[in-house]
Amino acid sequence: MKSESTTQHKGAVTHHELKQTLGTWQLWGIAVGLVISGEYFGWSYGWASAGTLGFVITALFIAAMYTTFIFSFTELTTSIPHAGGPFAYARHAFGPTGGYIAGAATLVEFVFAPPAIALAIGAYLHVQFPGLEPKHAAMGAYLVFMALNIVGVQIAAAFELCVTLLAIFELLVFMGVVSPGFQWSNFAKGGWAGSDTFSMGSFHGMFAAIPFAIWFFLAIEGVAMAAEEAKNPKRSIPIAYVTGILTLVVLAIGVMVFAGAAGDWTKLSNINDPLPQAMKFIVGENSGWMHMLVWLGLFGLVASFHGIILGYSRQIFALARAGYLPEWLSKVHPRFKTPHRAILAGGVVGIAAIYSDELIQFGGQTLTANIVTMSVFGAIVMYIISMLSLFKLRRTDPNMERPFRAPLFPYFPAFALVAAVISLATMIYFNLLVALVFAAFIALGYGYFLMTRHQREVAPADALLEE
Template identity: 80%
Template sequence: MSTSQPSSGAHALKPVLSTLQLWGIAVGLVISGEYFGWSFGWASAGTLGFTVTALFIAAMYTTFIFSFTELTTAIPHAGGPFAYSKRAFGPTGGYLAGAATLVEFVFAPPAIALAIGAYLNVQFPSLDPKLAALGAYLVFMTLNIVGVQIAATFELFITIIAIFELLVFIGVVSPGFSMANFTKGGWSGQDDFSWAAIPGMFAAIPFAIWFFLAIEGVAMAAEEAKDPKRSIPIAYITGILTLVVLAVGVMVFAGGAGDWTKLANINDPLPQAMKLIVGENSGWLHMLVWLGLFGLVASFHGIILGYSRQIYALSREAFLPSYFAKVHPRFKTPHRAILAGGVVGIAAIYSDSLITIGGQSLTANIVTMSVFGAILMYILSMLSLFKLRSTEPGMARPFRAPLYPFFPAFALFGALVCMATMIYYNPLIFGLFVGFLVLGYVYFKMTGQQRADAMPQGMSAPAAK
């Protein structure tokens, strides 16, 4: 059997996911971004500066999702962006998009796992956060292997609980909320805006992206959706609107709870913000720590699903070793791909000397690496949309990007601004990112004949016309 065959046997996925489950995946993939990660942006931009940055990123993501949905419904493929860029720009385009998506989805989980460890450490100070992160990997890789239907149902359940908990957080801190707290030193430490605040706002871009990072992972569940042409647009659009509302609410109420500078550069800003209002011994605080884990788990669990489908799709088309394209004979899940991504993530957790560079924490640098992959993927996806509109105008498009070409153009512009800014402020992490791409490209060139040999039997997305 060809490594690129998606339809049957050892390489087959089962279409079992409903619209509600896809919405749960869309929100669940991202919702940990409401619990941690974003507050690192306050360190450079302040609360008000970061709000401006976050609103720009929210607009970029909203226009991106409305545009990306056109690609997802027209080409429902487990590889997601890999398949779109491959169709638009050929194998090299597919490689770049696939590698970028892989970096995004493989490096996001270790950051979330470390946050899970930090939350548990609040309750159990003697527990090593890295050991807890390792345990999280083992538990949720196993759950993902057991079956996508079980995994998606679990994802929906914990996502709903995570949303409820964010609303509880807002309700508990609201009596102590003060806009004066939120605005004090809100422009990079200054009370009033000045041009000197702008560099900090640009430097905070990766952490604003963390509010929404990975929502595009729904595309990688497209082959497992019962009715992708109908359900994916609903899941995407309702998902991004849900996340924008939650992001704004959490950020504003956390910043208004007290001295927001104590919440920058930590992995558990919400429990610490609540502590400023209710004290260290409140039952509300303990509830937030325990239920707050649901938000982190929802994203962690969902992104494992996402990275495994990306590894699976790339392996199926001989962009990675075909070994990882094997589907479990009983559970019909890409178990080898799930384990492979876990090995890389666990290695990242224990690679302090490599990843703790540039004066930032391990978590902040892992977040930044993941964001580099995401932004490159966003750029390639929007370019693919424009290219396919030109070269394949007759392609069936169940959902068409509204306000074309303005929405995809704004999303592309925003992504280019983000990429340029991130390179400027994170040259060392960018160097590592480019290093990963170069190593992958060497493998890509070395295996060209293998893909050519597989092509006559392959059933992958067709190349661009």
Template identity: 70%
Template sequence: MSEQTKPELKKSLSGLHLWGIAVGLVISGEYFGWSYGWAQAGTLGFLVTALLIAAMYTTFIFSFTELTTAIPHAGGPFAYSLKAFGPVGGFVAGFATLIEFIFAPPAIALAIGSYLNVQFPALDPKMAAVGAYIVFMGLNIVGVTIAATFELFVTVLAIVELLVFMGVVAPGFSWSNFATGGWSGESTFTLGSVGGILAAIPFAIWFFLAIEGAAMAAEETKNPKKTVPIAYIAGILTLVFLAFGTMVFAGGVGDWKALANINDPLPQAMKAVVGENSSWLHMLVWIGLFGLIASFHGIIMGYSRQLFALARAGFLPPVLATLHPTRKTPHWAILLGGVIGIAAIFSDELLSFGGLSLTANIVTMSVFGAIVMYIMSMAALFKLRKDAPEMDRPYKAPFYPFFPALSLVLAILALGTMVYYNLLVFGLFLVLFAIGFGIYFATAHLRSGDVHAANLEHGTLDIAQAEARTLVD
């Protein structure tokens, strides 16, 4: 495909849109998923886990933004690692991102079903999850501006709802409720508490998972070199405040153990304060859905752009780089990710193991993909600083090299502990990567040898240059 006919995404998003995408991608993590960490570490132990992970994400975002502004490409982490490490490195980062973004939506869809089930007990949560896929895949196909504007709208509503939740349950908050049995079920910290703190890492990551997905919309953003840093930094600060506020208030209103293994901890926490028939509770269920929808909708946008970018660069079948003739959205990529996600929803026998629920294991699988991508991205930042010092960097990571190094070390620690505590999920993760490399070798004919050689030899070939010389993009 020539440079003149390569598929190009439309630049139509503002900085406010990008902030909405960054926060919206993540905000469902405040509504569910994190409370599984209480089952592992207790409330106080999980608070320690969350502080460590918040430090990892804050330093990561301040560092990752350097890459996003220097290479505003729909592939995001794939593009950064491709430039730093060549095709194999690019594929590892890109496929890890795909696992993160394809496995996060089914977990969120199941939570949407659980929230709806609170209002409509006869409704099958899994069928509601499938319905959510159909609706929001369609919205993403309609157009990126409409999709991003909707994302901003539901994100703002979700933030307001979390603030309302904190305000409504505050009168029922007691620190003694939060702290009782707070160290893996024990009242005091012991060496055994450390194991729970480490085992809870995937669920602390769920608080912030996918914020990096806004990078995949950078190619569609007006003036990304100026707007991306503002959107990212404002986004991570917003999410840190909401994560800790939600967790602490929810854990202090009653018996936190009752919330540790469910998909709707916030409605159940509010129920303990205002009762089952309160209008506040019904409002939380309905408006709370917007938080789940914001992330679900945004991550569909993210996985479709990653599939699109990988296919456009010749790493996946070219059909996934096809844009809708009128809407200019990657419709086949949107649909493929949805089919995989719906299959995961109905994979109880395959994905319910290790004493954890289907949702918990799907969350863990998504987190494995995220952590591998974080490690690759920070390694790419160091590599590009060394090999491409002349590259235009409109924004530079503050406190370099401390911030990216701290993020990298915490990510490696997180990966090691996750492997130790989730061997079965990690085994399945490796199986998926083996399949991915099978696809990588099967699509080798789509990538020209001279570009491969240039990338492998130098690791710094300009992305646009490389793509202009390949068969696709």
């Protein structure tokens, strides 16, 4: 009987395999591409509450959190190169319930980030084509890039690398074009939550702006979900992560400072296209530079949008393969060897979010701001459980092969953990309604988790998680 079960499991695994085709450059492209839309929009909402100077402090704190997190997270990624990423690490450390919490949080992060980016794509296109409804353009983006992801990961990763390089070039062009109008007085005016002087009230705005500072770096951990498709994950992933986070920190600081110093930053603080509007201060509305920025700016949004579709599909695939979601979501396309059903399932949720104004636009925030905040809640919970998993595995599985060990252990992961807990606490305080919606998602998912134990017992054997 045991041998029959093992045979069935082995047979099942062959129907759930991903192709190993990704090299170091492609993984770097995914790491930066997943995040780079955060330099184009989303972060400027943080100015509305913290001011420019207050937001700089918030952003530097979050940059430190991400830097220490990535150096620590890379140890987990290279030790357990699994498409489930954080789900696999937490399951290994804390069992099925830990796996559920990490998997559900990651799913919220990666399923809710794309609709926010798609809405920004629609906003950028609306600048060029005023008659085009941004939501319809956002849905069109979903259809195009879901199709591209289904066609194959090699094609998708090559495309991701190209658009990421173009997006970086475009951000450098933006900084160069607005630099003649750079005035620090513009950036500093009202820089402490609308005031020219720092006060205790400035802290309130700085904490409230945490979700939008996180948006600068959100989803870089998605490279972990491509680990099963990497040719040499134990070497290529550390390089991709470390160079990726350094690239993003430099770009984030540069874009934020140059945009704020170009003119009246308060006009950029609640919109989805701050860079084109910042460039208008310098070159005017009809300049060819401005129109070039709009078109090239789409590359940054597309890079993240396309990369996060890859990320959410692998998370859905891994959760379904392990029995945490319906098994049919773990099927790969017979020709392209991509998780096509998982790609489509996440797209359906994202498109529904785009058209759900009445449900998601609450608490005095815009639709985009609420979607961003929801995604960030998922990310922060996942960061916390990932760092806890790192500490747990160091203690309970000291002999695990660790091709990359977190530097300055335990200080780096401890700082990342404490910073993530602070971020979560402040986000709950400032975004209670969104926090309750997030908690409801997790609770409903946990109910499904409890009712589907048999589904996990008969799931295909997962060699990467076997003791």
